[in-house]
Amino acid sequence: MQTLSDDEDLIRAAQSGDMASLEILLDRHHDRIRAVCARVVGNHADADDAAQMALISIVRNLERYDGRAKFTTWSYRIATNAAIDELRKHKRRPTSSLDDEDQHFEPVALGNMADATAARLDVNDGLDQLPEEFRMPVILRDLCGLDYDQIAEVLEIAPGTVRSRIARGRGKLADLIGSISPDGNQDATGGVQGTDHDH
Amino acid sequence: MTTEFDDELLSAVLDGEADPQTVAAVQADPDAARRLAALEAASALVATPPAPATPERRAASIAAALAAAQPAPEVSSLSVARERKTAAAAPRRRQVNWLAVAAAFAFVLISAVVITGIVGSNSADVVDTAADASDDAADAVEEVAEAAEESLSADSATMAESATADEAMEEAMDDEEAMEGDAMEEEAMEEDAMETEDSDRETAATTTTTQRLSAEPFATNNLLLLEEAIDLGVVVPVLRPTDPELLSVVNPECLNPELPPDIDQFAFAELGEFAPPPQLVVVQFDPFDPSQVILIFDAEDCTPVG
Numbered sequence: 001m002q003t004l005s006d007d008e009d010l011i012r013a014a015q016s017g018d019m020a021s022l023e024i025l026l027d028r029h030h031d032r033i034r035a036v037c038a039r040v041v042g043n044h045a046d047a048d049d050a051a052q053m054a055l056i057s058i059v060r061n062l063e064r065y066d067g068r069a070k071f072t073t074w075s076y077r078i079a080t081n082a083a084i085d086e087l088r089k090h091k092r093r094p095t096s097s098l099d100d101e102d103q104h105f106e107p108v109a110l111g112n113m114a115d116a117t118a119a120r121l122d123v124n125d126g127l128d129q130l131p132e133e134f135r136m137p138v139i140l141r142d143l144c145g146l147d148y149d150q151i152a153e154v155l156e157i158a159p160g161t162v163r164s165r166i167a168r169g170r171g172k173l174a175d176l177i178g179s180i181s182p183d184g185n186q187d188a189t190g191g192v193q194g195t196d197h198d199h
Numbered sequence: 200m201t202t203e204f205d206d207e208l209l210s211a212v213l214d215g216e217a218d219p220q221t222v223a224a225v226q227a228d229p230d231a232a233r234r235l236a237a238l239e240a241a242s243a244l245v246a247t248p249p250a251p252a253t254p255e256r257r258a259a260s261i262a263a264a265l266a267a268a269q270p271a272p273e274v275s276s277l278s279v280a281r282e283r284k285t286a287a288a289a290p291r292r293r294q295v296n297w298l299a300v301a302a303a304f305a306f307v308l309i310s311a312v313v314i315t316g317i318v319g320s321n322s323a324d325v326v327d328t329a330a331d332a333s334d335d336a337a338d339a340v341e342e343v344a345e346a347a348e349e350s351l352s353a354d355s356a357t358m359a360e361s362a363t364a365d366e367a368m369e370e371a372m373d374d375e376e377a378m379e380g381d382a383m384e385e386e387a388m389e390e391d392a393m394e395t396e397d398s399d400r401e402t403a404a405t406t407t408t409t410q411r412l413s414a415e416p417f418a419t420n421n422l423l424l425l426e427e428a429i430d431l432g433v434v435v436p437v438l439r440p441t442d443p444e445l446l447s448v449v450n451p452e453c454l455n456p457e458l459p460p461d462i463d464q465f466a467f468a469e470l471g472e473f474a475p476p477p478q479l480v481v482v483q484f485d486p487f488d489p490s491q492v493i494l495i496f497d498a499e500d501c502t503p504v505g
Contacts, residue, residue: 022268026261031251034260038249047249048256055264057490060432064462064489078488123244141214142245148216167210173241174234 007071015063022062026055029072032144033079039139040083042124050086054079069153076144077154080136126173134169137162142170204231209238416467416479422495422505425468429482429492436484438465449481453501462486467498480504 007028013021033054038047057078065074127135140151141162148166152159204225211217212225212235225231252260417434419425428434438445440458445465458464464486469477479498485491495504 019265019268023261023265026264030257030261034252034257035249039245044250044252048252048260051252052260052263055260056267057488059264059268061489066462068459069487074487078490081485081488081491123247123249126241126244138242138245142242143248148214163211163216164207166214167205167207167238170210170213170238170241171206173244174237177240177244178237 008067011062011065011067011071015065022059026058029058029075030055032072033075036076036079036139036144037083037086039123039127039143040080040135041087042128046086047083050083051079053086054082057082070150073146073150073153076140076146080140080154084132126176129176130169130172134165134172137165138169138173141166204228204234206234206238209235213238213242416469418469418477421470425470425480425482425495426505428468434466434468434482436463436466436482436486436489438467439463440465445481448479448498450499450501453496459486464489468495470504478504 007025010021010025010028014025030051034047034051037050037054038044041047041050054075058075061078065071127139130138136155137151140146140154141148146154148159148162151162151166155162157165204221208217208221209225209231212222217225225235251257417425417428419428425434439461440454441460442465445454448467464484466482466484468480468482470480471477480495481498482492483494483496485493496502497504
């Protein structure tokens with residue numbers, strides 16, 4: 001007997017007006033949508049707002065979803081759009097101290113020396129120093145685990161461009177990690193200045 | 200670094216996208232291996248999952264999305280959509296109303312000063328100045344309203360937490376009923392405005408009471424109001440790139456041939472309702488995310504608008 005277990009079943013039922021299926025679908029995908037929003041906008045309050053807007057957008061457009069793209073790919077596209085919208089909206093309004101508190105350190109459990117330095121770098125601070133065109137592919141690759149073709153579909157750019165942008169984004173982050181001294185401070189010459197690795 | 204391998208190649212190795220020979224060569228090169236480790240650390244940093252939403256906030260987001268699944272009335276307009284948006288944000292309404300009252304009062308006051316100025320002098324310069332002042336006043340009203348909306352958006356989470364989807368819908372319906380009287384009053388004002396052909400923005404916004412969610416052009420006075428209508432969901436994609444209705448007015452060369460042919464992604468709009476002939480424009484939406492506008496362009500010469 002087939003159960004309402006996979007996304008396609010849930011989507012079909014939701015498109016037919018089954019609210020219970022819609023709720024399961026949203027519940028199932030909320031966390032990954034919210035995660036990508038969090039990494040794009042860099043703080044929890046805006047991430048929650050962006051995730052909510054993404055879910056609403058998914059609901060409003062679900063009728064048009066025809067299954068040609070995977071639901072996860074489709075919904076990542078909506079999530080990244082919502083997060084970028086939120087980011088731009090946020091840039092237009094003053095940052096409150098609460099937002100600063102949100103930028104808390106998120107510990108990274110990693111092994112070697114380079115990773116130990118990486119652990120001193122706040123993820124959001126690091127990503128915040130990347131241009132948007134580098135940040136998005138890196139997030140979709142490293143956080144969401146999408147392959148180059150899927151990222152190309154989400155961002156509407158060529159797979160070759162995805163590959164080079166991921167490399168440049170990671171390269172800049174690696175340089176930033178390299179500029180962090182063992183006591184956790186950033187070298188005066190550090191940051192994401194152009195290096196040999198920039199192309 | 201002296202390695203012959205650049206970040207793009209090393210990154211491809213990291214992602215399993217490089218051939219075995221390249222992988223072996225990278226592993227044999229100490230500099231390349233070191234850089235690969237640095238890239239891997241950067242990748243692992245980004246892969247760290249962010250802290251999740253609180254259970255309350257998570258539930259509120261899902262409830263808000265479920266509430267959005269409720270069917271909306273077929274016929275809409277800017278004024279109705281604005282009312283609906285206000286109704287959906289019921290708990291924050293009190294603040295909106297105070298600001299709206301203040302804005303309206305300011306507008307009336309400024310208009311009175313302007314009219315007094317006109318009556319006091321017949322010179323054309325004064326009339327021009329008065330018209331400019333009137334536009335400025337309308338702008339000020341819009342800015343106040345926008346500021347009110349922005350200041351209130353922060354409260355949306357609280358609103359979502361405090362009401363279930365059903366309660367929110369019920370409240371919205373009650374609000375719509377309560378607003379019917381106001382709407383009739385507004386319509387009477389709109390008729391007066393049309394008679395005098397006053398083209399200020401607020402008037403234009405409230406004279407679009409018969410727009411429908413169809414391929415009919417959405418008629419409005421300017422781009423700002425069109426963008427608001429898009430934002431409020433009054434203008435939505437209703438045409439496909441192959442629709443004869445679209446091709447009859449738009450040069451096909453303006454349409455990217457790679458657009459998916461069977462997805463609604465365009466809408467028409469007429470700008471300059473009170474300044475004929477209106478400019479027919481095409482709103483192009485993202486075919487995979489119809490809430491996003493890619494471009495608004497002139498239907499005749501395809502130049503971007505705005």
